[in-house]
Amino acid sequence: MTDHADRRLADHARLLVSCPDRHGIVAAVAGLLSELGANIVASDQHSTDPEGGRFFLRMEFHLDGLDGAREELERRFDEEIATRFAMTWRVSYPSEPKRLALLVSRRDHCLLDLLWRWRRGDLPCEIACVISNHPDCAESVAGFGVPFHHVPAERGSKAAAEAQILGLLEGRVDVVALARYMQILSDEFLVRVGVPVINIHHSFLPAFVGAGPYERAWERGVKLIGATAHYVTAELDEGPIIEQDIQRVSHRDTPAELARIGADIERTVFSRAVKWHLEDRILVYENRTIAFA
Amino acid sequence: MTDHADRRLADHARLLVSCPDRHGIVAAVAGLLSELGANIVASDQHSTDPEGGRFFLRMEFHLDGLDGAREELERRFDEEIATRFAMTWRVSYPSEPKRLALLVSRRDHCLLDLLWRWRRGDLPCEIACVISNHPDCAESVAGFGVPFHHVPAERGSKAAAEAQILGLLEGRVDVVALARYMQILSDEFLVRVGVPVINIHHSFLPAFVGAGPYERAWERGVKLIGATAHYVTAELDEGPIIEQDIQRVSHRDTPAELARIGADIERTVFSRAVKWHLEDRILVYENRTIAFA
């Protein structure tokens, strides 16, 4: 990245807001930003219902010398706007990219696709590490200059494995992405990890929740197969959906062929969902996502 | 249609075969057709497994003077081929288009789309009649010169209504298509009607079986909605899938908007599935379809 780009990035911020909908929110927010000298370069909003619903806002803005103005900006926003409108809010600074950890099992297609996009500068993040219950991907990951940790998930040692993973992640990551990690994480792990966890499921949810979706898709004789990226919650494959896509299949395709075709959708949907998360485009509300994509 | 086209149609036939897979089937079938002077103009085949699986074949062929040769063709095929390979088979003659009945409730999008394709010559069938439990579509149907029957489906009179429908259909149709008919047909009806029944379901099956799929899609927060055309069996929304398609939606779309967007997919999938059925492109095996489309 050039110095010029660095400087621009340094002056860039994203504001995320969620609050009860009422008159004057945009005017108040835009008014303060304008007063502070910021230029709004992108803005998305959504209301579940203008009368008594919930309002969501994502604004990207540019402010010369943002670094020195951050404290004032956040303080005044909190005092003058957030309290008045009962907002949940945060400001995110692209100059401080999120730290991502990847968990993977044997199949490498989601992992490699994401690492490759990261290397070419399409994913705004640092990659803290890759953790796998198999050693298979070690060499590929090394080629990207990313730390790789092999944490076996033997039957009976799940608690120990999760503790080891938590030890590797603690304080070092802002988001975890499961790039076809075939172990089910315990509720305790999800609580203790303390950051969002994104999963890619190899079906068009809510069809084929759980194991063996391609086999079951074949049995049901569907004409399209899909993949779904979602935030992980305690209930298996029931978390808020971030993104989905599908591909056409036919009676000629065996379950193995469905898995091969599906791999292309999985990696695309997975990379897209992670990218949107990293760019603060996804807000969660009542187990659904608002995707300002 | 011109005389020329009529003559070509008259000499055209489709052969549908299903049998245990083994060596020499294509050679035997093609050999007989060649002997009889037929030219194979299209051919599709599928085997669930070359070793011990089931084999499916669809051949379109052209034979000058087919009308006079039909009896010999069918007799020789039965004697020389079908018995030898333990085939289930039939020959279908495009010069005898299938007779289609349409059942509909209030929403007219699937019905109108199909009638309009039929009028412009894209659907090779006769339309015997349209039957509805509401009078709403009567005028539209009249515009196409198709008989319309209003058979109310009041609570408690279902058996009588189904009997009346059966009376209208009996001996007059080769296939029934439910163009968003919102009544569940009884098992007895399905047995007595004696012809295939095609339904369009407004979800991407097996997701959202049953009532209210758009509301449930909205609740689950899916990013794509779909429609599924399938043959009706005794088990609700569980019959063999003929065709499916999807459309992208977002957090902005209310359930009503999903229904509006979905209507476009429903009519497309419905018309495509009916067309394929009319052209003998769909074979059913173990609750899945082989779609030679």
Place this chain on the structure above:
Amino acid sequence: MTDHADRRLADHARLLVSCPDRHGIVAAVAGLLSELGANIVASDQHSTDPEGGRFFLRMEFHLDGLDGAREELERRFDEEIATRFAMTWRVSYPSEPKRLALLVSRRDHCLLDLLWRWRRGDLPCEIACVISNHPDCAESVAGFGVPFHHVPAERGSKAAAEAQILGLLEGRVDVVALARYMQILSDEFLVRVGVPVINIHHSFLPAFVGAGPYERAWERGVKLIGATAHYVTAELDEGPIIEQDIQRVSHRDTPAELARIGADIERTVFSRAVKWHLEDRILVYENRTIAFA
């Protein structure tokens, strides 16, 4: 529509703005709307370049008693905002739906699709009339209760035909849509008609500009065919593109089959583009469109 919906529509407006980009635009606009008591229910913005580019804004807002407040709203917006930011702007009121005229030749698929959607309440417009150089669609149009005018386009009488069409349209329409109207409109017509004209072209522009796109697509052996809705300008098929879509085809498809498959894309793209125009979602800048869809 219920009284309740009418009342809501009556209090609804859309603001469209285009101006040089600079700090404070959103704050100023949102500030005035807030002062007037309006609630912004949707907002989209785009900047070609935050430094020295052009800024585009579409805001939907709700204001109780809008009817009585319109004059003040427009006057204050002009005086306090528009002049300051050198804006091109307009406010559009959904309670005054646009008046649409449709021109068509023989093929009815785009016309009927649009009329169906309009009858279902999906297209917010009045349909002033349908004009055709052939009588073929007269009966279908009559079924919708829409006036139909047959204006033949004989060789040599083009000027007279165009004059007759202008006479039918003058002062009665806000937008004209060419639903597969196979006559090229003269530059003079385009100037004199004085309202936007939307065309549907049966190719994926800029591929296959001009006549016979399906034949030429077949000759080139493309694997996808498309359709393009665009505003008509003096240069044939070169106007700003509103929407495009494609469909997969194969070596099996003859030019006639491409035309049949393409009809489905044409009508979808056409209806979508007209709907977006009617909802004031399309802004034109330097022969491209900003589509707030």
Place this chain on the structure above:
Amino acid sequence: MTDHADRRLADHARLLVSCPDRHGIVAAVAGLLSELGANIVASDQHSTDPEGGRFFLRMEFHLDGLDGAREELERRFDEEIATRFAMTWRVSYPSEPKRLALLVSRRDHCLLDLLWRWRRGDLPCEIACVISNHPDCAESVAGFGVPFHHVPAERGSKAAAEAQILGLLEGRVDVVALARYMQILSDEFLVRVGVPVINIHHSFLPAFVGAGPYERAWERGVKLIGATAHYVTAELDEGPIIEQDIQRVSHRDTPAELARIGADIERTVFSRAVKWHLEDRILVYENRTIAFA
């Protein structure tokens, strides 16, 4: 691959036929295969016109002990069938995978996608080498255990560079694929290389032939961008199209963003086209392809 899979592969063959259409072709071909004890496991056919057109056939068959029977099979096919029907034909043996060379410049997305698929066993070929006019991809290629050759393409040394490339390829490859190789190959090169050359062009051909397609797509304001895989002929971007696909874009996307989005389509279309070629699914006729995909 297991021994079992190896054995099955060894007994597998593909027959490709092109000839004037007439009665009895399928019967004759299937008859001979049946006589020889082969089982047809897949069959596709196409006729440009049953009356006086050209006929194309692709049959996959299985024959126990094929290796020992190849000579007899080919001899009898030539003598008994090919001559009689004036066929152009060949038999291809999956046990002898094609040898592929890849040419690439700086952008690695098509190259890596193909190498990943190859490593996973999805592409039935040997990769002879990767040749590039830049050293950038050397390390990535090394990770796959594939030879990499850097052949600079300086201004004025084109003939020498092409001669060097020809020296590397001569007698060692069955197909060449240009994975975003940004040099135009001379007619002489195409003649001397003597094997098919597949190119990926970053537009939806025939739109945006030549240089800078994303910039030109942006200027024209298209709403979809595409990629096209085609066989290279002397005329730039005019060779037979193997496969195409598109992706939706919007007014928000800059040319750089179009290139980023387009990279995903390019690699998908490229890998698909190369795979189909390797599986003998593509026949060329009059600058179009018959794609038995």
